[in-house]
Amino acid sequence: MKEVDTSPLETELAYFEENRAELLARYLGKFVLVKGTKLVGTFDSAEAAYDAGVSAFGLESFLIREVELVETVASIPGLYAGVLAAER
Amino acid sequence: MPHHAIQQSAPVPSVTDTQKASLLLRRSGARVSVEVGVPDRRVRVLSTRQRNVPKPHNGLGLLDTGASHTCIDEGIATALNLQVVNRTTMRTAAGQASTSVFAVTLSFPGTSLPPMPSVFALGANLGNQGLAALIGRDFLAGKILHYDGALSIVTLSW
Numbered sequence: 695m696k697e698v699d700t701s702p703l704e705t706e707l708a709y710f711e712e713n714r715a716e717l718l719a720r721y722l723g724k725f726v727l728v729k730g731t732k733l734v735g736t737f738d739s740a741e742a743a744y745d746a747g748v749s750a751f752g753l754e755s756f757l758i759r760e761v762e763l764v765e766t767v768a769s770i771p772g773l774y775a776g777v778l779a780a781e782r
Numbered sequence: 783m784p785h786h787a788i789q790q791s792a793p794v795p796s797v798t799d800t801q802k803a804s805l806l807l808r809r810s811g812a813r814v815s816v817e818v819g820v821p822d823r824r825v826r827v828l829s830t831r832q833r834n835v836p837k838p839h840n841g842l843g844l845l846d847t848g849a850s851h852t853c854i855d856e857g858i859a860t861a862l863n864l865q866v867v868n869r870t871t872m873r874t875a876a877g878q879a880s881t882s883v884f885a886v887t888l889s890f891p892g893t894s895l896p897p898m899p900s901v902f903a904l905g906a907n908l909g910n911q912g913l914a915a916l917i918g919r920d921f922l923a924g925k926i927l928h929y930d931g932a933l934s935i936v937t938l939s940w
Contacts, residue, residue, distance in 0.1 A: 702866055703866060703867075703868070703869060707869060740902055741900045744821070744823065744867065744885055744900060744902075745823055745900075747867070748821075748823040748824060748827060749823075752827045752831075753824070753827055753828070753831070753833075753865075755865065755866065756867065757867065757868060758867045758868055758902070759868050765870075765871070766870065767870075767871045767872070767873050767878070768849075768850050768851040768870055768871065768872045768873065768881075768904055769848075769849070769850040769851075769872075769873050770846075770848070770849045770850070770851065770853060770872055770873070770874050770904070770906065770916065770918070771848050771849075771873075771874060771875050772846055772848050772849065772874075772875070772916075773849070773853070773872075773874040773875070773876075773906055773908075773916070
């Protein structure tokens with residue numbers, strides 16, 4: 695799998711992890727908007743968080759993440775070495 | 783539920799064409815034209831700052847009921863300079879990997895499928911499979927997908 699540059703959100707992701715317990719206690723089920731080491735706001739949807747993020751920070755990077763008890767793991771079983779278009 | 787439907791099929795005037803359609807659907811799955819673009823919100827900021835607005839990328843999307851999330855090709859994400867808004871874990875047949883989540887807009891030219899103006903799609907290496915996007919169950923939620931392998935017709939209703 696192609697590696698992706700994670701650096702743009704390193705600070706924000708670290709903030710989220712360090713404050714996970716407090717975020718869970720206060721904002722379970724919400725989407726948080728994080729810039730640097732600051733919680734900018736909480737929202738009911740990722741779309742609303744994105745709109746707020748673009749309004750506030752324009753083209754700069756920011757993190758949108760749902761506060762979940764158990765983090766969602768995306769399941770994409772067909773995605774491996776061409777099996778999506780397998781021929782026989 | 784309002785009924786709108788698109789069908790992916792080929793006219794079947796002859797046995798040969800039927801066989802071709804059957805083979806195409808069996809080999810390639812339910813594919814649909816897809817346009818991957820920059821969300822309007824970001825376009826407005828780019829325009830305001832007189833920055834180049836990347837043109838949307840047109841390609842093929844695969845309707846994938848096995849995929850929990852919609853994915854776009856990372857090469858397209860790079861070309862469109864899409865914004866990474868999160869990182870998440872993706873489980874594939876090859877194991878688990880961390881991947882970027884991009885803010886993106888998806889539309890489906892030539893169909894009546896509703897556009898997805900603000901989508902959070904996972905980056906994946908799809909280009910080597912001729913795909914621009916995998917359309918996952920997040921898109922299919924609230925819709926009816928009918929796969930008729932006997933007639934080589936896929937119908938999506940919503």
